[in-house]
Amino acid sequence: MEKLLVIGDTGLVGSKLASMASSAGFEAYGTHNARGSPLPHSTGLDITDRNATMRLVETLRPLAIVNTAALHNVDYCETHREEAEKVNVEGTRNLAEAAAKNNCRLVHLSTDYVFDGLSGNYTEEDDPHPLHYYAQTKLDSERVASESPSYAIARPSVIFGWNPLEATGVPSSSGKTINFAMFVLDKLKNNQTVKAVRDQFSSPTFADNLAEALLKLAKLHANGIFHTAGRSCMSRYEFAVKLAERFGYASNLVQPVLTSDFKQLAQRPRNSCLRVEKAERTLGMRFLTAEEGISEMRNQIAVPENLRA
Ligand SMILES: NC(=O)c1ccc[n+]([C@@H]2O[C@H](COP(=O)([O-])OP(=O)(O)OC[C@H]3O[C@@H](n4cnc5c(N)ncnc54)[C@H](OP(=O)(O)O)[C@@H]3O)[C@@H](O)[C@H]2O)c1
Numbered sequence: 001m002e003k004l005l006v007i008g009d010t011g012l013v014g015s016k017l018a019s020m021a022s023s024a025g026f027e028a029y030g031t032h033n034a035r036g037s038p039l040p041h042s043t044g045l046d047i048t049d050r051n052a053t054m055r056l057v058e059t060l061r062p063l064a065i066v067n068t069a070a071l072h073n074v075d076y077c078e079t080h081r082e083e084a085e086k087v088n089v090e091g092t093r094n095l096a097e098a099a100a101k102n103n104c105r106l107v108h109l110s111t112d113y114v115f116d117g118l119s120g121n122y123t124e125e126d127d128p129h130p131l132h133y134y135a136q137t138k139l140d141s142e143r144v145a146s147e148s149p150s151y152a153i154a155r156p157s158v159i160f161g162w163n164p165l166e167a168t169g170v171p172s173s174s175g176k177t178i179n180f181a182m183f184v185l186d187k188l189k190n191n192q193t194v195k196a197v198r199d200q201f202s203s204p205t206f207a208d209n210l211a212e213a214l215l216k217l218a219k220l221h222a223n224g225i226f227h228t229a230g231r232s233c234m235s236r237y238e239f240a241v242k243l244a245e246r247f248g249y250a251s252n253l254v255q256p257v258l259t260s261d262f263k264q265l266a267q268r269p270r271n272s273c274l275r276v277e278k279a280e281r282t283l284g285m286r287f288l289t290a291e292e293g294i295s296e297m298r299n300q301i302a303v304p305e306n307l308r309a
Contacts, residue, residue, distance in 0.1 A: 105151065
């Protein structure tokens with residue numbers, strides 16, 4: 001079996017990758033940073049430590065590295081620019097150099113937020129135009145990753161799914177505590193109202209479906225950017241209502257609000273929905289709609305005890 005190195009195996013996407021890797025013919029090795037990993041082959045690594053990153057890749061010599069690590073709390077990045085640049089750009093550079101030196105493929109996670117959201121329905125051919133500093137660092141990280149001899153850049157949109165570590169409330173060094181779907185379900189479970197914006201549109205991306213695409217990208221020989229997101233384009237409000245309906249909670253607990261009602265430091269794109277035809281065609285797979293992803297999530301048995309309906 002070929003080795004796959006998952007950077008960030010405690011994260012939502014990283015944990016899915018690590019658990020699904022063997023079904024794609026990989027032996028999974030992972031890294032964690034602030035949170036302890038439950039996985040057997042996981043090493044502590046801060047990707048901003050160039051020497052440690054080089055050493056780990058040299059020792060393992062994996063076929064591919066998938067970088068899920070980032071500082072991705074958007075408002076935090078706005079006021080902590082040096083830190084955001086260090087993790088998102090310098091960290092990616094360390095991985096890209098380690099990959100190049102050891103003939104590994106680099107699969108790097110970017111974001112739909114590289115677009116300004118004025119038109120929506122973005123393809124890989126559309127020009128990015130970041131609205132905030134986080135998005136700027138992710139765009140810069142794309143450029144750095146694309147200097148690797150063998151690379152793929154994956155752009156997902158709002159990622160959702162179960163990550164039992166997120167249910168513990170221990171925050172990741174990414175700046176994230178809990179993904180939007182788990183946050184909404186936690187509120188609804190406790191009969192609390194949830195306010196969700198009805199004027200920001202994205203393509204909710206089921207983490208397991210994304211991991212499937214990333215494993216295929218790890219084996220692909222072509223270089224390039226791939227939009228790897230859910231097929232639906234909807235507001236956070238519509239998404240939260242669908243979660244309530246599928247999980248059997250009262251949907252009137254979800255209340256629509258406008259972006260202007262929230263005091264968010266960084267301006268969010270109004271419509272960063274992505275078109276996924278290129279990735280579907282190249283990878284021979286289908287991305288799920290939001291409804292399909294939510295249904296899969298509902299059917300999974302590994303639902304954290306405290307969130308079961
Ligand atoms: N979540 C979204 O809605 C979304 C949308 C679009 C794009 N993305 C992109 O998708 C990627 C994965 O997102 P996710 O939701 O799976 O992230 P996540 O759950 O927050 O996980 C991030 C992972 O990266 C690790 N990490 C953070 N800083 C690190 C550092 N300096 N060195 C090494 N590891 C570090 C974390 O380790 P510890 O937990 O151990 O600290 C964790 O394992 C990110 O690149 C993000 O920018 C996310």
